[in-house]
Amino acid sequence: MKTILIKNAQIVNEGQIFKGDVLIENEFIIDIASHIEAQDHFEIIDAQGNYLIPGAIDDQVHFREPGLTHKGNIASESRAAVAGGITTFMEQPNTVPNAVTQELLEQKYEIAAQTSYANYSFMMGATNDNLEEVLKTNPRNVAAIKIFLGSSTGNMLVDREEVLEKIFSNTKMLICTHCEDEDTIKTNLAHYKEKYGDDIPMDCHHLIRSEEACYISSSKAIALAKKTGARLHIFHLSTAKEMELFDNNIPLEEKKITAEVCVHHLWFTDKDYADKGTLIKWNPAVKTENDKNALWEALLDDRIDVIATDHAPHTFEEKQNPYTSAPSGGPLVQHSVVAMFEAHKQGKISIEKIVEKMAHNPAKLFQIDRRGFIKKGYYADLAIIDTNNPWTVTKENILYHCGWSPFENVTFNSKITHTLVNGTLVYENDTVKNIQTGKRLEFNR
Incomplete structure (x- = not known):
């Protein structure tokens, strides 16, 4: 003992x-x-x-295994997570192959059972044609169903409305969504490609993956959840406009529609593109100071329920590509808790609220057994x-497999x-x- x-x-x-x-x-x-x-x-x-504090529970990470292990793997990224005070993670299905069958999903659990430093769950991915597999998912040991309503790394876009309605209507599980409207993004991208070719300036990213693209998609998902009675959790909200879609007058345990914000949308703005470039290229995009302030306000008044990372490593070399070919995403799990404590030092949030949003609420929202408190x-x-222990992020103390961080220096x-x-x-x-x-x-x- x-x-x-x-x-x-x-x-x-x-x-x-x-x-x-x-x-x-x-x-x-x-x-x-x-x-x-x-x-x-x-x-x-x-x-x-x-x-x-209770170890943080990160409800949205991409640890890249299987198939993309040159970027990261479950061992390397969970190791970085525990160094950052994160003891539990929920990983997304856009690995290679995509986790869109029960067999492929279980293979990821088998890897984690051998290699993970932190507690884990893996989300089942939905596609335009795997409803039967989605409905087999066991709610007792799988965190949620993940639906990409906007294309991102791995292109698991679900864009057929009749398919979405069937998923929302037929699963009793929590549905987590990436919300960006594909048509709006394509139209915006075509406009900037015509103007700049492939070398679009990075500060156009939030104009391409725009406020409108986010709002159209989020509002559609919420309307569908209300119509079907589905339990919906919207990932990585990034705009002031979307904040009008969420309630704060209902206890979390009674909410049918919940919201997440990521550390990078609370930290960076479009002004940082000049210095950081593609290192802070995320989907959804980091947006304006006004958007950042609105996210903070919604976090503090409980319209936003959870703080996460969307940890999504790519190699430094991949990130050096021109705008149109540089992948979106960045590594964050080693630094998310201390970044929020830095916000506390700046007077933006209490320590109690950090713990509520990073540990208690994810545990409640996902109904995790005996964790988060x-x-x-x-x-x-x-x-x-x-x-009271200052330290500087350097290449030497970064534990991510990709070897870089948007918080360097x-x-x-x-x-x-x-x-x-x-x-x-x-x-x-x-x-x-x-x-x-x-x-x-x-x-x-």
Whole structure:
């Protein structure tokens, strides 16, 4: 039996911060108190007055395995995730081959069972012609159905309205969507290609993948969810206009339509294209200061429920291509929690709210079994964060397989010092231990 006692922590849980100790036996938290007496056989972790938070749950990542492992793989990217205080991830189906049959989906789970440092789930991908496979998905051990309503890496676009209505009408599972209107994007792209050829300036990206493209698609998805009664979660919202589509007067547990924002849309704006170029080319695009401010406002008033990353690594060489051939996406899991704590330092968000949006709410929204909170009987997925420990992101300390980050040369004031996954210390003071203890998520559905 393995017993760990975390002493002298500022425990952050369910809107409160209190000083205390946490006792862990094997995988689970067994006691939380202001003082727990140490015994000889306990392994002691002294939190030294730093914050103890539930490990972050990232509901949208692309770890690139199978088929795209020159960009990243489940081992490399989950390793970076635990170094960043993320203990659980949900991965998307646009790997190669696309995870659009139950057999292909299970193959990904088999890889993760051998190699993942963090807890995991993989989403089932929908296409224009795999409804039968989608409906076989087990809600107890698969996070959600993923539908691309706009083309992105892997081109899994679902664009036939009768197919969408069948999926929305027939699955009781949570449906997660990427919302951008393809026709609008194609029209915009044709206009800028005519003007510039293939070398379109990067600051046109948010005009091509525009506010209108996002709003048309998001509003259609919401209308379809309301018509069919489907449970809908919209990924990576990026515009002020879309914020009018969401409610904040309903408790999360009762919401049928929920919303996510990603760290990059809260951090960067179109002004950053001049310096960062294709390194901050994402779909949906990073947009204006006004959009960023509206996202922050919606996050704080609970129209937006979850903060995620859409972690999507590409090689640095791929990113150096001209606009039309440079892929969209970037790596973020190692730096998302500290980026949000930096926003806290800037007075934008409380620590309690960060924990709510990055741990509690994903756990509630996906109905994850015994994760996302610091509670007795819950899995010990935890991170300790020192908010007075400045460090700078450099090539040398980046753990992503692709070797670069959009946050390079940024100095963060907060640092993850320890991460535990299922009661095992997997990261401590800049070192990831070679212990792959991630487990497949189960869901209370």
